[in-house]
Amino acid sequence: MRAKTILILGLGALFLLAWQSLPWAADYRVGTWKTAQTIQPFFYQEYLPRGDTAQVFAFTNPADQKTALLAGSLDMTGTTLAHAIRSAVMGQPVVVVAALCNKCSALVAAKNGPVRLVADLKGKKIGYVPGTMHEILLREVLTRNGLSPVKDVRLVRVDFFDMGTALARGSIDAFLSGEPFPTMAVVQGYGRILSLPYDGESVGTINAGLLVTRDLVRKNPEAVQQLVTAHARATEALNRDRVRWLDRAETFGTPRAILEQAAANMELAWSMDESFVNRARALGARMQSLGVIDRQPDYDQLFDLRFVRQVRLENNR
Numbered sequence: 001m002r003a004k005t006i007l008i009l010g011l012g013a014l015f016l017l018a019w020q021s022l023p024w025a026a027d028y029r030v031g032t033w034k035t036a037q038t039i040q041p042f043f044y045q046e047y048l049p050r051g052d053t054a055q056v057f058a059f060t061n062p063a064d065q066k067t068a069l070l071a072g073s074l075d076m077t078g079t080t081l082a083h084a085i086r087s088a089v090m091g092q093p094v095v096v097v098a099a100l101c102n103k104c105s106a107l108v109a110a111k112n113g114p115v116r117l118v119a120d121l122k123g124k125k126i127g128y129v130p131g132t133m134h135e136i137l138l139r140e141v142l143t144r145n146g147l148s149p150v151k152d153v154r155l156v157r158v159d160f161f162d163m164g165t166a167l168a169r170g171s172i173d174a175f176l177s178g179e180p181f182p183t184m185a186v187v188q189g190y191g192r193i194l195s196l197p198y199d200g201e202s203v204g205t206i207n208a209g210l211l212v213t214r215d216l217v218r219k220n221p222e223a224v225q226q227l228v229t230a231h232a233r234a235t236e237a238l239n240r241d242r243v244r245w246l247d248r249a250e251t252f253g254t255p256r257a258i259l260e261q262a263a264a265n266m267e268l269a270w271s272m273d274e275s276f277v278n279r280a281r282a283l284g285a286r287m288q289s290l291g292v293i294d295r296q297p298d299y300d301q302l303f304d305l306r307f308v309r310q311v312r313l314e315n316n317r
Contacts, residue, residue: 025051028227031065031077034058036249036259037101037179037266038078038208040234043248047233048226060160063131066094069211076227079211080133085284088297093214097307098228099269099276100208105137106182106265107195109174110167118145118195127158127166127175133207136283137197138176139290149290167191178207180254183262196265202282205267217304228307229314232270239268270308277303 028048032041044054057074059065065077066087078100079087087094109115115124118141128135139149147153158166163175168190175181176197185191198205210231212224238245245268246259254262277299287293 025053026223026226028052028054028076028223029057029074030054030227031057031059031068031074032100033060033078034252035178035180036246036252036254036262037104037268039245039249040100040231040238040268040270041078043234043238044227044230046237047230052226054227054230066092066211069094069213075216075223076210076212078208080208081206081280081283082133082136082287082292083131084209084211084302085280085287085297086131086293087211088302089293089295094211094302095214095217096209096272096280096303097212097217097224098210098231099206099272099308100210100231102205102207102267102269103196103198104178104207104266105134105176105197106179106193107138107141107174107176107197108167108182108185108191109194110170111185111190111192113173115173115194118142119147121174122147122152123154124173125154125156125171127163127172127177128155129160129177130157134176134178136287136290136292139292140203140286141176141195141197143290164188164190179262179266180258183265184254184258187258187261202279203286204279206276206279206283209272214301221307225307225310228270229311232308232311235268235270271312272303272305272308274305277305 030041030044032038041056048054062079062083066079066083068074069077070092084094084096115121128138142149142153149155156172158172160177160181163177164181164185166172167175167185174194182193186193217224246256249259250256281299284296288296
């Protein structure tokens with residue numbers, strides 16, 4: 001009887017050891033926008049290890065995404081680089097671990113209105129969303145063209161989804177937004193592209209990145225690497241297959257004809273390097289000069305390049 005008990009206990013111990021050594025599946029929660037330029041998370045599932053899952057949650061505001069991340073409701077989320085910089089200045093423990101998209105913005109004026117040049121916006125009403133990358137680009141474009149964002153124009157808070165209607169009705173004279181809304185204004189006949197705000201500037205075309213918490217980087221860098229790798233693989237696959245990219249983007253509600261035209265002003269991205277971070281530093285400097293932030297963050301803490309570097313190493317094998 002005693003021998004039988006010992007055998008049972010021994011088998012139980014072996015089972016426990018085997019159970020503890022099993023690779024447990026991870027369930028990742030990722031936030032993004034339902035736009036063509038931030039679409040990659042919807043494809044992560046194809047590039048995660050077998051058994052792992054990715055739940056994707058769609059947001060309309062980067063502040064809400066960041067709040068969900070800090071609350072522990074998300075493991076990773078997209079955000080504009082301007083918002084990431086602002087969050088770091090506020091002392092929030094966030095880390096950018098990959099690029100998400102570049103370009104994607106345009107300043108649009110009413111097609112048949114009096115505004116033909118950026119300088120013509122003096123005294124006009126311009127739609128914008130506070131706290132976004134587009135706000136920084138708008139302020140930069142105005143300043144570069146000799147207009148004070150405070151004294152010379154009237155900035156009107158308008159949701160991205162309402163900007164086109166407001167412009168068509170004459171409630172605003174212009175707006176700066178992300179795609180597909182600028183192209184939609186052109187295709188539907190009520191708007192014209194006044195400026196692509198990143199052309200020839202030191203900030204360049206950087207736009208959005210993927211954000212995680214410092215706590216996740218410290219406690220579970222393997223999880224961060226899995227997500228960044230999946231993001232890179234999804235980005236590369238969609239860049240190779242434009243049809244598949246736009247097919248999925250069309251399900252978000254934007255007509256295909258608009259997506260086809262807007263694609264020229266959109267760039268799916270994942271890689272970051274020192275040049276990318278230097279452009280982010282330039283963006284931060286612009287934000288401070290415009291009074292959006294009062295000091296610079298620690299960029300070495302805000303950007304962690306090791307995960308994209310690992311992807312590049314794997315790509316070169």
